[in-house]
Amino acid sequence: MNTLARKATMEHTPAVAEPCAGLRSQVRQFAAEWRDAGRYTPRSDSWLRSFDLEFSKQLAARGLIAMTYPKEFGGAGRTHVERLAVTEELLRAGAPVAAHWIGDRQIGPAILRHGTRELQEEIVPRIASGDAVFCLGMSEPEAGSDLASVRTSAQTADGGWLVNGHKIWTTQAHRSTHAYLLARTASGERKHDGLTEFILDMDSEGVTVTPIVDLAGEHHFNEVRFENVFVPARRVLGEPGRGWRQVIEQLSFERGGAERALSSYPVLVELIAETARQRDDQELHAVLGGLIARLAVLRRLCFEVARAMDEGQAPVQQAAALKYLGNAFEHDVIEALRRTDLCQDPAFDSVFGQALLASPAFGLRGGAAEVLLSLIARQEART
Structure with missing residues (x-):
């Protein structure tokens, strides 16, 4: 292997690699076993496009999902630096990690920061075990990077909220058990006001998922429509109307x-x-x-x-x-x-x-x- 290739294998950046050598070796060995057995083919963009729920569950069994979560919720209580070492190795391997990536990366931490104890106990252990697969209900046809312009609405109902609206470019929605949803629950002086975050079951009545097939004929994007979808009050993430921050x-x-x-x-x-x-x-x-x-x-x-x-x-x-x-x-x-x-x-x-x-x-x-x-x-x- 020439010098440039050796550097690009990312084994020689002391600030990251040396404290995490054992973790890196564990991930490389596991990914190589699956690859050599023909269970996946390495590919680019694997964290969005390469989905294998069993691979994710096997990672979870090894403590390589929810690494930074508290142990009481099924996590490993490790550092974000250690998690970085693991994610680097999985991406280098082009491994099939899409099933757990979104939930592990951002939904679990968001619930741990802002969710009630009840919500934490209900959802976080399922992310840690690989049983909860999340998609992101953020972008809409007229609200992409400008998320404050979302029009999907949620109105109060007996015991919770009724959601109506339309999300687009929702990755792996057709395989997800849950959705993180950003919806407007009130109007304010600024468009950033009155936004609320929800955790929603994808098998709820009124949820419709329509595939979007890309230029290569692959299906990982979707449109998702919500028609009077009931979300229990316990599934609000944080304080209603103050979700923008x-x-x-x-x-x-x-x-x-x-x-x-x-x-x-x-x-x-x-x-x-x-x-x-x-x-x-x-x-x-x-x-x-x-x-x-x-x-x-x-x-x-x-x-x-x-x-x-x-x-x-x-x-x-x-x-x-x-x-x-x-x-x-x-x-x-x-x-x-x-x-x-x-x-x-x-x-x-x-x-x-x-x-x-x-x-x-x-x-x-x-x-x-x-x-x-x-x-x-x-x-x-x-x-």
């Missing part, structure tokens, strides 16, 4: 993870191999060297976000910066491989083809560039 906090969990830099990691592996074959192509070597240097910086940002979470913070601006820079990196990795002979006629199911077809969403999910830059700019203005 919680949404922003939750997005720091969504935006600040390793998936914002490693969705196209299998492409980087192919680029490394191709560069090794083209020993005389100095331009390609320079491009790869630049990408690996950027990856080292992005990993450091991931580490800083994880450390801030361990200190009890919600690093909104840092997570926004990571997502913005990570999106650009992922696109540039794909573009670098595109320029090689390896991709003259890419198949849809090739590593390159999968990543290329997924890439338009990199800059949209979790917030468009304009939204991220505004968050970063506000932080700069305060400092």
Whole structure:
């Protein structure tokens, strides 16, 4: 293995790797066993597109889901830095982690921060065991990155709320047991007022899921409609009408993870191999060297976000910066491989083809560039 390839395997970043060597080895061995047995094929964007509930449950049995959750709720009581090591290795392996990713990454932490004891006891252990599969009921046809413009409404009813509305681009909704839902429960002077977060059962009467098939013929996106869907009062997350601050906090969990830099990691592996074959192509070597240097910086940002979470913070601006820079990196990795002979006629199911077809969403999910830059700019203005 040449020097660049060795660095890109991500085994030599002391701030992250050395304290977590045992965890990394455990994840690599488990993923390799499943891969070598033919139980999955590594792919880009695996955290959204590669779904295997049994894989997730096996991770849970090994204490590799809900790692940062308290032990009383089925978690492992470990640090976010340790969780980062595990998620990096799963993404490097292109493993089928979509079944647990959203629930583990952000819904569990949100419930632990803002949910009642009853809600925590009901939902969090099911996330920790892999039994609860979550989708995100955020984006709507006219409210994507501008989540404060959501029109889905919830009105009070006897014992709870009645939800009516329409969500779109809802990943894995057709396989989910639960949805996190952002809905408008009141109007205020600002559009950010009057928003409430709910935890909803996807098998509730009045929930309709319609598939959205992408350019490659894959189905992971969906439209979800709610028609007089009853949500019990105990399923409100936080205080009714004051959900916007919680949404922003939750997005720091969504935006600040390793998936914002490693969705196209299998492409980087192919680029490394191709560069090794083209020993005389100095331009390609320079491009790869630049990408690996950027990856080292992005990993450091991931580490800083994880450390801030361990200190009890919600690093909104840092997570926004990571997502913005990570999106650009992922696109540039794909573009670098595109320029090689390896991709003259890419198949849809090739590593390159999968990543290329997924890439338009990199800059949209979790917030468009304009939204991220505004968050970063506000932080700069305060400092």
